[in-house]
Amino acid sequence: MNTQDTTSVSNGAEKSMLPEYAVTFDDVSFTYASGEPDAVKNLTLRVKRGEFLSVLGHNGSGKSTLARLICGLLAADKGNVRVWGYNPADRQEVDEVRRHAGIVFQNPDNQMVASIVEDDVAFGPENLGVEREEIGRRIEWALRTVGMEKYRTSTPTRLSGGQKQRIAIAGVLAIKPDVIILDESTAMLDPRGRKEVVDVVKKLNKEEGLTVVLITHFMEEALLADRAVVMNRGELVAEGTPEQIFEMGDVLETFNLSLPEIGQIRKELMVSGIEIAPCLQPEVLAKELADFASSKGIKFNCPPYIPQRTSFKGQNEWDIDIRNLTFTYSKKSPFATHALNGVNLKIDEGEFFGIIGHTGSGKSTLVQHMNALIKLPQAEKKYKKPKVKKGEQPPVLPYLRVGRYDLSDKKCPWKQLRCDVGMVFQYPEYQLFAETVFDDVAFGLKNFRPDMPQEEVKLAVRESLEAVGLNYDDVAEKSPFDLSGGQKRRVAIAGVIVTKPKILILDEPAAGLDPLGKKEIMSLLHRLHGDWCRTVIIVSHDMDEVAENCTRACVVSEGKIFACDRPSELFRRGDELRALGLDVPLTAKICKCLADEGMEISCDLTAKGLCEAIVRSFGGDFNA
Amino acid sequence: MLKDVTFGQYYPTDSFVHRLDPRLKLIFLIVYIVMLFVANSFYGLALGVILIIVTVFASGVPFRSVLRSVRGLLILLIFTSLLNVFFHGGENLLVKWGAIEIYLEGVMFAVFLMLRLVFLVMASAVLTLTTTPVSLTDGLESLLYPLNFIKFPVHVFALIMSIALRFIPTLIDETNRIINAQKARGADFESGNIFKRVKAVVPILIPLLISAFRRAEELGDAMDARCYSSAKKRTKYKKLRFGWRDGVAALVAAALIAGIILLNIYAVDICPAIAKYMVVL
Numbered sequence: 001m002n003t004q005d006t007t008s009v010s011n012g013a014e015k016s017m018l019p020e021y022a023v024t025f026d027d028v029s030f031t032y033a034s035g036e037p038d039a040v041k042n043l044t045l046r047v048k049r050g051e052f053l054s055v056l057g058h059n060g061s062g063k064s065t066l067a068r069l070i071c072g073l074l075a076a077d078k079g080n081v082r083v084w085g086y087n088p089a090d091r092q093e094v095d096e097v098r099r100h101a102g103i104v105f106q107n108p109d110n111q112m113v114a115s116i117v118e119d120d121v122a123f124g125p126e127n128l129g130v131e132r133e134e135i136g137r138r139i140e141w142a143l144r145t146v147g148m149e150k151y152r153t154s155t156p157t158r159l160s161g162g163q164k165q166r167i168a169i170a171g172v173l174a175i176k177p178d179v180i181i182l183d184e185s186t187a188m189l190d191p192r193g194r195k196e197v198v199d200v201v202k203k204l205n206k207e208e209g210l211t212v213v214l215i216t217h218f219m220e221e222a223l224l225a226d227r228a229v230v231m232n233r234g235e236l237v238a239e240g241t242p243e244q245i246f247e248m249g250d251v252l253e254t255f256n257l258s259l260p261e262i263g264q265i266r267k268e269l270m271v272s273g274i275e276i277a278p279c280l281q282p283e284v285l286a287k288e289l290a291d292f293a294s295s296k297g298i299k300f301n302c303p304p305y306i307p308q309r310t311s312f313k314g315q316n317e318w319d320i321d322i323r324n325l326t327f328t329y330s331k332k333s334p335f336a337t338h339a340l341n342g343v344n345l346k347i348d349e350g351e352f353f354g355i356i357g358h359t360g361s362g363k364s365t366l367v368q369h370m371n372a373l374i375k376l377p378q379a380e381k382k383y384k385k386p387k388v389k390k391g392e393q394p395p396v397l398p399y400l401r402v403g404r405y406d407l408s409d410k411k412c413p414w415k416q417l418r419c420d421v422g423m424v425f426q427y428p429e430y431q432l433f434a435e436t437v438f439d440d441v442a443f444g445l446k447n448f449r450p451d452m453p454q455e456e457v458k459l460a461v462r463e464s465l466e467a468v469g470l471n472y473d474d475v476a477e478k479s480p481f482d483l484s485g486g487q488k489r490r491v492a493i494a495g496v497i498v499t500k501p502k503i504l505i506l507d508e509p510a511a512g513l514d515p516l517g518k519k520e521i522m523s524l525l526h527r528l529h530g531d532w533c534r535t536v537i538i539v540s541h542d543m544d545e546v547a548e549n550c551t552r553a554c555v556v557s558e559g560k561i562f563a564c565d566r567p568s569e570l571f572r573r574g575d576e577l578r579a580l581g582l583d584v585p586l587t588a589k590i591c592k593c594l595a596d597e598g599m600e601i602s603c604d605l606t607a608k609g610l611c612e613a614i615v616r617s618f619g620g621d622f623n624a
Numbered sequence: 625m626l627k628d629v630t631f632g633q634y635y636p637t638d639s640f641v642h643r644l645d646p647r648l649k650l651i652f653l654i655v656y657i658v659m660l661f662v663a664n665s666f667y668g669l670a671l672g673v674i675l676i677i678v679t680v681f682a683s684g685v686p687f688r689s690v691l692r693s694v695r696g697l698l699i700l701l702i703f704t705s706l707l708n709v710f711f712h713g714g715e716n717l718l719v720k721w722g723a724i725e726i727y728l729e730g731v732m733f734a735v736f737l738m739l740r741l742v743f744l745v746m747a748s749a750v751l752t753l754t755t756t757p758v759s760l761t762d763g764l765e766s767l768l769y770p771l772n773f774i775k776f777p778v779h780v781f782a783l784i785m786s787i788a789l790r791f792i793p794t795l796i797d798e799t800n801r802i803i804n805a806q807k808a809r810g811a812d813f814e815s816g817n818i819f820k821r822v823k824a825v826v827p828i829l830i831p832l833l834i835s836a837f838r839r840a841e842e843l844g845d846a847m848d849a850r851c852y853s854s855a856k857k858r859t860k861y862k863k864l865r866f867g868w869r870d871g872v873a874a875l876v877a878a879a880l881i882a883g884i885i886l887l888n889i890y891a892v893d894i895c896p897a898i899a900k901y902m903v904v905l
Contacts, residue, residue: 071849095851103849110839111846113783115758115790122861124850135861157793175851373804415810423808430798431805433830443827447810481834495809 019085022179022211023047023070023101028079030065039065041234043079047213049178052205054214054222054242057231058256059485059514063215066231067183070213071103084178099128101179102172106187108164109157117143117167118152124175135174142170145208146200160359162193166200173204179211180204186221187512190359190541191583198224217514219246219260223280230255247278258515261544261586261607268611273622282586286593293599293618302617305568305602316349318403318502318534320370325398327365327374327559339365341559347552349403352529353537354546354553354567358581362559363539367505369400369407370537371421376400376408383410403502419448422501422533426508428492432480440480441465441495448499464498465491467532468524486517490524497532504533508540522549547571547585547605555582568605635753641683642754645870646763649751655877656747659884660740665891665903668884669736672743675880676750685753693749694742701738708734728901736904759864761785766864780854787843795836802831 025045031038040062047053057063068074069081072088084100086093102124105111114120118139125135143149146166156164165185172180182201186194198221204210214225222228223242230238230245232255238245245252249267252259259267262285266276269289276288293300325343339362347353357363368374376398377383388394400407405417425431434440441461445452452460462472468490475483480491497504509525510518522545529536540546546553547567554564557580563570571577571588578584587605594601594614603613615621641649660672680690694701714729752760765782772778803813806827813824892899 068845073845073848095853098849098851103846105842105846107839107842109794110842112790113787113843113847115756115786119758119786119862123847123852126858126861127851127853127856129857129859132859132861132863135859139861156790171850368804371808373807415812418808418810423805425801425805425808428805430835431802431827431831433827443806443811444809447812499810 018049020049021046021082022049022051022084023213024080024082025066025069026080026082028069028076028081030069030074030077038062038234040069040076043234043236045229045236047179047211050205050209050211051227052202052212052214052225054216054225054228055231056216056219056222056228056245056257058217058516061231061256062234063231064183065234067103067181067213067215070097070101070179070181072097099175100177101181102175102177103181103183104165104168104172104185106184108161108168108188111168111171112156112164115155115157117148117154117156120156120167121170121174124171128175138174138176139170142173145173145204146170147196160193161189162196165189165193165197169197169200169204177210179213181213181215183215184217186216186218191543192358192541192581194218194221217257219257219263219515223260230257232256243278243280246280256514256516258519262590265586265590265607265611268607269614272611272615274615274618282589282593285590286597286599289594289614290597290599298618300599300617301619302599302601302613305604305613318349319401320345320347320403320503320535321399321401322346322366322369323399324396325366325369325376325400327362327369329365338559343556343559343561345554345561345564347535347537349534351535351537351551352526352549353535354550355537355539355556356541356543356546356553356582357539357556358541361556363556364507366556367423367507367537367539370402370503370505371418371423372407372412372414373423378408379410379412381410415448419444419499420501421503421505422496422499424493424496424504424506424509426511427489428496429480429485429488432488432492432495435479436477437465437480437483437491438476440491441498444495445498460498460500461494464494467497467528468494469520470494486513486520489513489521493524497528501533503535503537504528505537506539509538510540510542510545518545525549543571543583543585544587547587548607555580557582566604568603571605634756635685635689637684639682639684639754640869641679641750643867643869644754644873645864645866646755646759647766647864648866648870648873649755650760650763650767652873652877653747653751655881657744659880660744662888663740663884664888666736667887667891667894667902669739669743671880671883671887673739675876676743676746679747679750683750683754685750689753690746690749694745697741697745701741704741705734705738708737732901733904757789758786761789762862762864777854779858791839794839795832798835799828799832802828 023045024047025043028040028043029038030040043066055063055066065074069076070083070088072094075089081088083097086096086100088094088097112120113123121139121142122135125138130138139152140149143152146169148163148166148170151159151163151167156167159167168185169180180201186197189197201212201214202224205212214221216222222245225242228240228242228245229236230252237255238248246260246263249259249263258264260280262280262282263278266278266285269276274289274292276285276292279285279288322343322345325340327338327340329337329339343366355363355367365374369376372379378397386395397408402417402421405412405420407417432440434443438461441464442457445457445460461476465472465475470487470490475487475491480488483491506525510521513521525536525538526549538550550567552564552566553570555562555570555577562580563573567585571584574584574588574592585605587607587610590610591601591603591605599617601610601613601617603609656672656675659668663669663672680687709726709730710724712727712730712733714727716728717725718728718731719726755763761782764785765778768776768778768781807813811824811827813821816824891903895902
């Protein structure tokens, strides 16, 4: 057994014997394959018992390796890791380590073993040989702690992402660990799910006294912790309270991290000479601005915001017109679910359109109609007109036109349609299959235009790879599976735009990426929108993303269009959106707080627009 | 494409039959099948059909759903029955047409065999309609428990089954997503000759396999982290319990066995005039 830390090893149950540190790293290095750069390099870190630590870092910074070293899923090449005094690299002690430190991974689907919630939660205690009655008590306690006691006999596959992840946390809690590690456990969730999980984690730390190690690339989540560390290329590069980390400002960007959005807004204001203290909440920012105004004796005066509406005539070649769209899954079975219920929507050519809604609101079903992956009933081969009795109204049929295609017509050229309306699914990198990047990108082209000469195919592939920011000569002959996550996603997008679609639809294009990756994908989409596709439609649950990028957006809720407008108008209806369980972008929150301080502001709700409006209302630049 | 797959066709409702211990249901099914094969007369089959009707009523599953399970086997059933009609000898000649002779005994025998198979399929359907795959595995694990003594790792086997069941819906979703994504890129899975169609499956299969391996790896890590080890002794939270319902069902099974034995012995005496036709074997 471990000799260094004998006090804690002998009998951890006694209070006086509890170790001071839950986890310690002493000069630890680890590499996945010799010759490759170290994934973790000379890392020294101490996590106090009961502490809430967040580990920040971009994708590939080594933060997940850190988590795996703690749980004994990997063993350090150099240095010592101790968890509650036990050595995770020791085969004898790893069981004790895992009893004390539980881990929740990123993908909730891939950590469940059973088809029923309570069976899954029972898995850990069963492995430890805990008595039946005690397992029952632990299941009840764990599910209550994560707020899922109502779902004890449910099937996990029918739950939302946030609920599944809470079940995964309950499964770890049932082992009764002292430390809980969350390895990017919120990365795949929508904002509602993320909030659910974060609330549970806070509660575990504050009420149950668990030591928490939260690994994330969301700066907003890191702010909840007592202490934060930043990793970059396997090394620990910064440490301090979240506020201190946050103060570092631009330095963070050299670690491929970005300031939380509120920090960026403050930075922008500071450039114009508006001096305000660092702040993390929109309320505080509004207060700071009010104080600044009164100290300088400024009379706040916001000029009215006149939206620069690009005038769409509503009669362009590639408009989308949807009327009365209704759709039911598994019709006539006990599992029937109404996905869409009378949707009316018009999207003009040239828009950057956003579709907002929860998982399960029907937004994916809606976009799948646009390239006929789901066909209208009257366009199906087998469709027969229903007989209408005299005196009765015939049923109203849905109508759907996308550009020059009438999708309610049986004779619609489906292949042509799909060529002109490109669709990028969620996590598109999981659809890559070919031996080389070239073959994968050319796949669509070969399907749609089998007669295209090889030279032209080559040119088109080159163009589209370059359009997504990849170097053709570097990647074309590589296997797509050898690329990094971000590169894979770009290849997948290239494989859709290679046919030069007029309309490009993307389902959650930025899902699972770190802030920098998100920014890059969005600017890529803007480039494509300019000179590649006429219309871009994104499905998103990130309100900031929509406010920042979209010309117009609609909110889908329970199979209906709740509202459709410019973001600046749409997000004014904060209370209604919150009632639907949706959030508003940070800019809208700031506007609301400013209004509470007596400073009504009107702007387009992009970060830049907001800052400009504030500066203008204050009477201009203070540097001058 | 795979939208309406509901594995094991479990019919979700609450009933007497749904609540029975899965082990008992499995044993009951075996007893019932043995009974069908032991019965030598239509009286025995009558007992069988009564039992099925009573069970289906008690289960709350619509009769259609049970009959639907037979539909798939219809061609096979008709084919085997016809063979019997043509090749079974007897005393009462019904039709003679060239070399083909059809006897009354042959027809009776064919009907008997067909009913036997129909009841067998219906009874199995009642089991899968009223038992979730999960409790079926639990039942199987419990029944196979004695195999532990010959060093057969029953719990590993059961865990494999339950993980497989757990991932079927997840992988079906994933397959649908991949199919849609490749369709959006112009892939065509519905036309062309057999070779073309097989080739068209590659863009679905490869991403699906890669994802399955990725999931397996992550699941393995998650299981390790939750202290799993196949070598250690585990406890089991879910214990199957015999309730009063199971007692009732067990009594019915016992009565069934007794009934079938009696019917087999006295079949000829029930109504000697028609015994010739009723007692087939």
